Amino acid sequence: MGDLFRRLRYEGRAGSGSARSAPRAHGVRREVSLVRLFASPFRPLGLFTSRAAIAAALTGVFALAACDGCRPPTTEPARTRDERPTVRLYLVSDLAGALEPCGCVKDQLGGMDHFGALVRAEEASAAAYATLTAGPLFFMDPDVTADKRGQDVAKAETIAKALASLRLAGFAPARNEWAAGDQTLASLREASGAPLLFANATPAAGPRTATAVKELGGVKVGLLGVSAPSRAREGKPLSEPKDGPIQEAVGAALAELEKQGAQVVVLLASIGRGEAKRLADAFPKLLAILVGSPGGAGEANTQAAPIERVGDVLLVETGNHLQTVGVLDLFVRDGSMAFADGAGLEATRKREALSARIDDLRKKIATWETDPSVAKADIEARRAEVAKLEQERAVLDKSPTPAKGSFYRYALREVRTTLGTDKLITDKLSAYYKRVNDENKRAFAGRTPRPTAADEPAYVGIDVCSACHADARKVWNGTAHSRAYKTLEDGFKEFNLDCVSCHVTGYERPGGSTVTAVAALKNVQCEVCHGAGSLHVKAPARVHVPVPKPSGDTCLSCHHPPHVHEFDAKTKLSGVLGPGHGRK
Structure with a gap:
């Protein structure tokens, strides 16, 4: 019996390479698919099955297989693409x-409000949904400065409340979550309405x-999280x-989830890709690792x-800063x-490659639209x-639905203004921006x-x-x-x-401006590029402008990713030059 069990398991893997691949037709393949069902970690009977239980079930398998050969084959009706998850x-x-x-520029990726729009637009298209996160969540940096503590905590609270409205079901923390201390993290966890999952x-x-x-759509989804904040650089x-x-x-947590009746398990792993693999x-009993x-x-x-x-475990990792979301x-x-894999991972990879190319072109277009040197025809x-490219991507989205059996589909979605x-x-x-504005103004x-x-x-x-450079003005x-300050x-x-x-x-330079002391220095003025000018003003004949011809490198202190997609300083300089200011 042990030899036969091993042979059937081997044939099952050789047949498809995945215990979740679409079931085959009849005969021996029917035996294999049934063995998979008994051996599958994702069944309502629990996460683990003993060899004795599997052996006992094989008697029924052989009987079913024998009867199967006596009946004409049947085909389950194909399901439509409109089937709801x-x-x-x-x-x-x-x-x-x-x-x-x-x-700063058009068509940037990211935005909690755009992610919310994506979720709301699709609410009716799935029986149930939840959001899960891994990696740094509430804070961009692992430590907050005294000046920015109030603002950063207010932002973290806004993120927590926004995710609560998007049914955050759990998150695995990273080192950044402790940026403002354990007590603040406890408050953020409570505001998010989700458990902080840190099994180790x-x-x-x-x-x-x-x-x-x-429990989502009648399915008990088990969640566990691990983290390695000590490995943060x-x-x-x-x-x-x-x-x-x-x-x-992880082993202990899986055993606990089995006791709780979990039918599928997703691991949230704030540990990097190598350790996750x-x-x-x-x-191998995990469904997916985020x-x-x-x-x-x-x-x-x-x-x-x-x-x-x-193996059979999906490994998912999205772009940071909410640029993309895995669905x-x-x-x-x-x-x-x-x-079974209902989309085909190869097709999914092709879709992601197309999306990356589309995003790259959109970034270029957004930059070129503000550049008079680029021809409209280009x-x-x-x-x-x-x-x-979007048409090609749409074709990939129309992959056929498996005729029978449970299946999954995965897609990487861009979070953008559209x-x-x-x-x-x-x-x-x-509310966050108004609150921070008022509090910082006072502070x-x-x-x-x-x-x-x-x-x-x-x-x-x-x-x-x-007074002396009217043409440049x-x-x-x-x-x-x-108009830079007005946009703020x-x-x-x-x-x-x-x-x-x-x-x-x-800003924050000697004799310059601060967040509140900006009266004469609002906007991006002459001295950002040409240097502070008080000594030149006092003695223009004796003291020259500190930087008469600034290089384009000066621009890069602000004009850099992610604020702009691409920035060619030499090209962009032409947009701020004119008669009396670099041109005759």
């Missing part, structure tokens, strides 16, 4: 405090748990919690890693928890290319710029410069630089510490 999971890696992109934490006490079971080491051994914790090898980073810092965007299957749909038929040609906005979340964002009301040294120039402002008046005022962001530095002149 039983469970939909929105998967997010490394959100990292990114409430929304800065909006030591000590286990605190605002965290190892596992959770969420940034941030001070945590005194506690410490991250203990991961594999042992090892867990997929060690625990990969996140153990920590992170900074605003740089990363692309989503390709979808991967390790995993489970279609349960006849109560079976053995899921822009239209690229728009036509985008349309063609999705629209969700009013509930937009209101939360507006920093007395902040003045650092004094200059005796021989050091101070900033004088464009009105002083204009006319050119500046026609640029976006002259219109959005209640002029006192926002994430924004103000690139919308004023001489």
Whole structure:
């Protein structure tokens, strides 16, 4: 019996390479599919089956197989593409405090309000849904500064409340979650309405748990999380919690989830991709692993890693800062928890490659639209290319539905402006910006710029410069630089510490401006590029303008990803030049 069991298991794997592949027809393949059903970790009977139970079931298998040969083959009617998912999971890696992109250019990826619009638009298309996250969530950096603590915590609270409205069901923390302390994290967890899943934490006490079971569409979805904050490259080491051994914790958590009746299990892993792959090898009974980073810092965007299957376990990792969201749909038929791949991972990879190319072209188009040196015909040609690529992607989205058996579909969705906005979340964002604006205005009301040294120039402002450089002032008046501060005022962001530095002149420099002391230095004025001019103003014949011909490198202090998609400083300089300002 043992030899036969091993042979059937081998034939089953050789037949498809996956225990969740679409069931084959009849005869021997029927035997194999039934063995898979008994051996599958994703059935209503529990996560684990003993060899004795499987052996006992084989008698029935052989009888069914014998009868199967006496009957004419039958084909289950094909299901339509409109079949509604039983469970939909929105998967997010490394959100990292990114409430929304800065909006400096058009068509940026990201935005909690756009993610909300995506979820709301699809609410009726699935029987039940939930959101899951791994990696840095509430904070962009592992430590908060004294100046920004109030603002960063307010942003984290907004993220928590927004995710609660999108049915956050669980998250695996990263080092960043402790940026403002354990007590703040406990409050954020409560505001999110979701468990903080950290199975390998030591000590286990605190605002965290190892596992959770969420019933969605009649399916008991088991959730467990692991984290490795000690492996984060940034941030001070945590005194506690410490991250203990991961594999042992996952094994114990799976046993606990079996006791709780979990039918499918998703692991949230804030440990990086390499360690996540090892867990997929060690625990093939998992349905999927959502990969996140153990920590992170900074605003740089990363692309989503390709979808991967390790054995039968899906490995999902999305782009950080909510640029993309993984959507995993489970279609349960006849109560079976053995899921075939209903989309085809190769097709999914092709779709992701097309999406990356489309996004790259959209970034270029958004940049070229503001560049007078780019011919309109070239822009239209690229728009036509985008349309063609979108058609190719749409064809991939129409893959046939498996004729029978439960299956899953996975897609990586871009979060962008074209999705629209969700009013509930937009209101939360507006309340956050107004709150931070008011609080920072009060908190920093007395902040003045650092004094200059005796021989050091101070900033004088464009009105002083204009007395001698009237032609240059006319050119500046026609640029976006002259309206930079108003864009902040219109959005209640002029006192926002994430924004103000690139919308004023001489920010936090000696004799310059601060978040509140900006009266004569609003907007991106002459001295941002040419240097502080007080000494030149006092003695123009003797003291020259500090930087007569600034290089394009000056622009890159603000014009860099993710604020802009691409930036050619030499080309862009032409947009701020004119008669009396670099041109005759």
